[in-house]
Amino acid sequence: MQMKLLLFFLSTFPLIFALNQDGLYLQRLKHSLSSSDQGVFSTWYENDPTPCNWTGVTCNDAGDSPSVIAVNLSGASLVGPFPGFLCHLTSLSSLSLSNNFINSTLPVSISECGSLTYLDISQNLIGGTIPDTISDLPYLRYLDLSGCYFSGNIPASLGRFRQLETLILTENILTGEVPAALGNVTSLKTLELAYNPFAPSLFPPELGNLTNLETLWLSMCNLVGSIPKSIEKLSRLTNFDVSNNGLVGSIPSAIFQLNSIVQIELYNNSLTGKLPSGWSNLTRLRRFDVSTNKLNGTIPNELCELPLESLNLFENQFEGLIPESIANSPNLYELKLFSNRFSGSLPSELGKNSALQYLDVSYNTFSGKIPESLCEIGALEDLIVIYNSFSGNIPASLGNCRSLLRIRFRSNKLFGEVPTDFWSLPHVYLLDLFGNAFSGNISHMISGAKNLSNLQISRNKFSGVIPSEVGKLKNLVEFSASHNELTGELPDTLVQLGQLGTLDLSFNELSGKIPLGIHTMKQLSELDLANNGFSGEIPEQIGTLPVLNYLDLSGNYFSGEIPLSLQSLKLNKLNLSNNQLSGMIPAVFDKGLYRDSFRGNPGLCQGVAGLCATKGRGQHEGYLWTLRAIYTVAGFVFLVGIAMFIWKYQKFKKIKKGNTMTKWTSFHKLGFSEFEIPVGLDEANVIGNGASGRVYKAVLSNGEAVAVKKLWERTVKDETPYGALESDKDEFEIEVETLGKIRHKNIVKLWCCCDTGDSKLLVYEYMPNGSLGDLLHSCKAKLLDWPLRFKIALDAAEGLSYLHHGCVPPIVHRDVKSNNILLDDEFGAKISDFGVAKIVKAGSKGGVESMSVIAGSCGYIAPEYAYTLHVNEKSDIYSFGVVILELVTGKRPVSPEFGEKDLTTWVHTTLNEKGVDQLLDPNLNSSFKKHICKVLDVGLCCLNQTPANRPSMHRVVKMLQESVPCNVPEIKNKNGKLSPQYFPKSV
Template sequence: MLLFLSLLFLSFPFPSLSLNQEGLYLERVKLGLSDPTHALSNWNQRDETPCNWSGITCDSVTQRVHSVDLSNSFLSGPFPTFLCRLPSLTFISLNNNSINSSLPVDFDMCQNLESLDLGQNLLVGPIPESLAYLPNLRYLSLAGNNLTGEIPVKFGEFRRLETLLLAGNFLNGTIPSQLGNISTLEFLYIAYNPFTPSPFPIQLANLTNLKELWLSDCKLIGPIPTSLSRLTRLENLDLSQNRLTGPIPSSLAELKNIVQIELFNNSLSGTLPVGFANLTKLRRFDASMNQLTGTIPNELCELELESLNLYENRLEGILPESIAKSPNLYELKLFNNKLNGQLPSELGQKSPLRSLDVSYNGFSGEIPENLCAKGVLEDLILIYNSFSGKIPESLGKCRSLGRARLRNNRLSGTVPEEFWGLPRVYLVELVGNSLSGQVSVRISGAYNLSVLLISDNKFSGHIPMEIGFLGNLIEFSASNNMFAGPIPGSLVNLSVLNRLVLNGNELSGGFPAGIRGWKSLNELNLANNKLSGPIPDEIGNLPVLNYLDLSGNHFSGKIPLELQTLKLNLLNLSNNMLSGELPPLFAKEIYKNSFVGNPGLCGDLEGLCPEMGESKKMSFLWLLRSIFILAGLVFVVGVVWFYFRYRNYKKGKKGITISKWRSFHKLGFSEFEIADSLKEDNVIGSGASGKVYKVVLSNGETVAVKKLSGGSRKEDASANYDKDEFEVEVETLGKIRHKNIVRLWCCCNNGDCKLLVYEYMPNGSLGDLLHSSKGGPLDWPTRYKIALDAAEGLSYLHHDCVPPIVHRDVKSNNILLDGEFGARVADFGVAKVVQGVNKGTESMSVIAGSCGYIAPEYAYTLRVNEKSDIYSFGVVILELVTGRLPIDPEFGEKDLVKWVYSTLDQKGVDQVIDPKLDSSFKDEICRVLDVGLRCTSSLPISRPSMRRVVNMLQEAGVESKLKSSKKDGKLSPYYHEEASDEVQLRIES
């Protein structure tokens, strides 16, 4: 007996004599969990009961624990089974922690449990069917975990269950029809699971108490059952993002209590059903991204809708006048359809309209006067229609307006004066109309204005100096108008201005003083005006200027030497009155078109100075004579050199001398083993630079040996190595130590033969696995890991090496994979160490890199910096997302980058993502795709640094795939994120 008591005592570390049995059980719970934020720090053994501990609630009479709520406590570890030993426990919540085990098979000890919330954790394994045997369970949430297997059929035996949340796991199989037997069920969330494609389980129509049904992205196929009309208590129905076909059943009109219907992103067809007039509680109806046809029924428009989303369908015809009569309509989105006619004149008059988007249709007529009658209109997006007439005067009084996008219509007349000075507006887009008059000085009141786009109109007069008072202005585009007079001096005060486009006007005078203030200016386009005077030296001090076009003006004087410090994608100074010598950096044939049409401009470029032609002819004759003399000398020297070279070759033919070997790591093998193993049977690859051998050494290690040809290969344009590039590879890799850079063990150079010995990568290159028959399909987690590893390797080169190293040939074939698919960046034969004061840029004599990966500015200017690598890495990301080659005959004249942009614009993201990838990762894939689009921006300044790329990829992986479906920390089955305007603007541009 004493022994038994001793063992019992030892089983509870340091128990207090005063703490009751329930407190001891909870102490065991605490010991089994990791608590980095000390959320359980007041679970103190000195207390008599745990009733005052954090997260613990006791019965006021019996002092027994009946509730444990440890949600949002950053706890990790296995599920604490000791909780089930608390006899009166009815409530457990561990929501939003890192509980990371499988669930216990047996829950028999939790017989009194009424609520179990384990959502938003890291649970794995199958769902135990024993949960169905808890007689009192009313609430069960396992959403947002990593659970696998099928939903237990036994779940159909729940007696009192009211809420079942299983969304956002990795459950497979099909949705069991037995769930239709849970007659008490009110909330059923099963969305975002990779189920086997199957029809909608019609047995769910038996759940007559159901209020919310969330089956988004459940691989449902076939029609929507008409029997859903039996769910008369249903308030929210979400069947979005499935593969449902057929018409929308008119029987849905019998759901008298329905508030929200979400059917977007399916393949539904036919017309919108009639009979919705009786759905008096319906506030949101979204049937976007389907294949619907026909017009919008008047009765749908007469409902008190808060949101009507029908974009990206095939809707045709006119918009019914009755849509304007809905008193609660605050959001109307009908973009990307084939609607025409006029907008109803009463639109906005009876409803608090906040957002109107009817872009990409065929609407005509005038913009309704009453859109902002209730004073709450924030977004007005009417781009790409045929609206005509004036901008309504009432919009000038709409002080709530934040975005006014009226691009590409047929608007005319003057803009209301008050419209220019709206206090909350941050985007004004009037491009591509026939608007006239002047920009009002009242624009100074638009102090939130960030983007002002008024190009391709008939505006005239002076550009008001008040624009220079808009401290938040990022972009000002006013090209192809009739503006005259000088460039306002106040514009130099716009320190965050990124883009200034004023080409195609009648502007005169010179540059305003103080342009050093344009610290953020990326693009400056003043072409085709009447500007004159010198080009100021200060332009060369604008740190991020990338696009400079001053062509078609009357600028005179010399070209400032300071322009050579800029990292330009485009330089155009043609058709001016410039004179003098070209700056040395620009005295190259590739820059010729940048300077033509300047009669006084001289240089060595043919055609710039015709009067120099005769002297060049005489110089050519002297050069030709010198070449003949030099050729004779070279021939004699060559014969002598060949004789001695051949004699040395015969002496050294027997083998590679050990004295030529150079090691960079402690080796466990002999260099002689390498030389003896270079046999044709061991070749695993070959290219223009030589062959690659797989060598298995006597100690069991395996290495890869690249054998390069000696001598200069510069004359061979296809070669990857010139006479210095072996040394570049050696000097670069010899000093690098990073887990994501391939290791160079040793090398040999005896003149005739050059060997590089690397660590062996058993899974070959990423390019082979993605695009050839050598490897099987790569799933998304593996592709994501490869992208992150390679990004970390490049980040090390750019940010942690002193001086930085630019790879210059980043591509999928130069990303090698080890046995665990860890990625290593390889092949540094054309890498460059960026040196000097202007270490961000170095001019190259030839283009290095591979077709489809070369950044646009690199091909044009031959100037290399880290941004070139970032562009190439962005192409690799696009390969991982799309599964496509960077150059493909299917693209026509496009490369992968252009194909992705155009496909996103025309067909949407689903046509870009590799169809072999699991759609359950779509959110994460889209975030990584966005990183790739940022990296492949045509403007180098817009590309993130590699360090930032690593951070963005890490964030894309850490975020749960349910992140876009959360709201205020809770799952919301009625939220879906639409394409941001930033992405839309990027695609349009």
């Protein structure tokens, strides 16, 4: 009997402890999707009777037979195809798989998930078309497919939903028109279609039928035409965002029927006319943004009487006064009115009743005083009032505004002394007082401005000495104080500013000598001390500054000889004129390129040695010298005549061959002739080939080397790497227009351009170490240790930051890649190849322009650029992120080892599945792992799928600088010698 009982128990054991059917389907999910997160499935035990206690699983309360009603595996790093078999969970009502790496397509069988009320598969790699059958889910109320790769049209069948309340399709690759059929889903409360490359289409008036709608987000949907009157029926709408489209016409008065509206976003369209009347009806309105349109007229007083939090009217044609009532809003934190025609004074109590954070009223004709109350509640961060006619003193109250980050008073009529406490605000990183009438001293309290990186006080009436405390501003990058009345000597502490790139103290009354130790200022690229009273000898140390390219010491009392060390500098500008210098001009400068750099120095000998007359000799000796001079001149004229004959003959031959130089434009003072360039274009001198042309190394008669790009001949319909040329300007014109105006240490220098009739030539400075791509992806990669790679990344970032933030208007490179980052003899990095660069026009919407074709290189192109053809600085930032991945991994952006993936996808997948150790280039020293990971994080920020979430290049530079460890060990190279320390000493 006991044996029979034992056998019965054993036979029923699998039935007692076996998983139910729902658990088996979930086990199938576990095995079909992989995850680098070890904890995701750690509680999914196969010997459990039900899955109701598993992480991410919720069951109903059904006694002995519970069913799975919800599965939530968001952010679980899941990789694999969409698990359509989950539709066999008959009670499943909620499925959330967002923020994973699920790929393939959404199956037609999704309609079998008949109990679903909630479906969220956003932020995945899933693509293809949205299946028509999805609208067959009868109970579905929430559908989020955002941040994926869905393409094609939005199915008209979606109009069949009857209970759907939320539809989110943002950030996909959807085309076609915004479907009018969506107006049939009257149950909708949220409709978000933003950031899709739809075909140009009208704002569907049928959307006015969505009377339950609360959120309508149609930003960057390529909408054209006017805003339809039918929106007046959306009485429950709280958020209305149709920004970044091509909408025209006036703002309809129907908008005042939106009684529940909280936020209206109409920026970056082409709306015209005045703001209509009726704002008093919108009692809940908190944010109103109509910036970057073509609106005009005045601001209605009734708009300013609303309890607004944010009012953005910038880049329009508004005029008149700002109503005083705006200052009464208890919620106002942001007021941006720049680039309009406003006049009069700012409201006297602005900032008194609200925590104002951002105020920008630049480029108007405001006058009067800066209000005392701007920072009364202590929240103000940005105070920008440049290019107006404000007058009076800086309010003393602003000296206590410790929340300030940016202060810009440039080009106004402000005067008086700057409050002492104002100099020492601890968080300010930009202080711009340029072009006013401020007086008094630079306060010793300036040492308290620990975060200050940019100090611009030029063209004022500041007097007294430069305080030694300036040397404590370790983050200072620019110090411009020209055209003031400063006196005394330069403080010795200036040489402690290791990050200083620009020092401009010209046109003051300073005296004394240049401080010893200036050679420690390794980042100094511009030194301008012109028109002061400096004396003594020019320090030899100046010649050791590695990135100095602008040196102006003119109009002083410097004496002695010109240091020979200056010959090692790569200068865009050199001016030592009007001093008391003597001796011979160094050989490098003794040529036409620098002929105006030494005027007003009677003791200098310029020209061939031996032609400088020696004073004090007798008359006879002078007579003999005169004869020698006559014979020399005659011989010289004879030789010139022969040379001219030969030149004319050669020119005649070139004309016959069609190779004459028809156009020659130089952008710097040159020490060579245009006819030297074509002669050096020998096939033996080819150093590179690209899609646009061939690059030669040409050695000139003076021994210098230049790089010459000979562009391929193109027909009108010839193509760029990705399609037809997108404008009347060819690559030659674009590069000349862009590079011809740029002066920066991290941008390759364009010496000149030539048109020889049958070919076009661009002459650059020669970069002996070639491109980063060629070096990094070759057998020489081991030469690039981590400190050197980091230096290259930082140099390139600073070059791009200059293009985006230092150029007016900004320049978008559009082909940022490792092959377009060139390395000089000290491995300094410079951005090159501007053949497809784009100058962002002032009228473009938010800095976004639409291109007719894609420009760029495989593996580097930002996803939104690839499918929208919208280009702005964010596209460059994405490409720079790929460059960082190259530096960290040592791998190319596209490679057979990735299969159908690119480097970006491979890095994300590998990082999640195997960890960071599997990413790092084995050539890199593991002792730098912590810092490499920080730089990798910066790169991943640049690669954010959403352009708006990518940091600016200015911020990228700061992030790279801030990534540097406080104590970095010294590194030895293979020869046992100490390598240069490339990390900044302070950030």
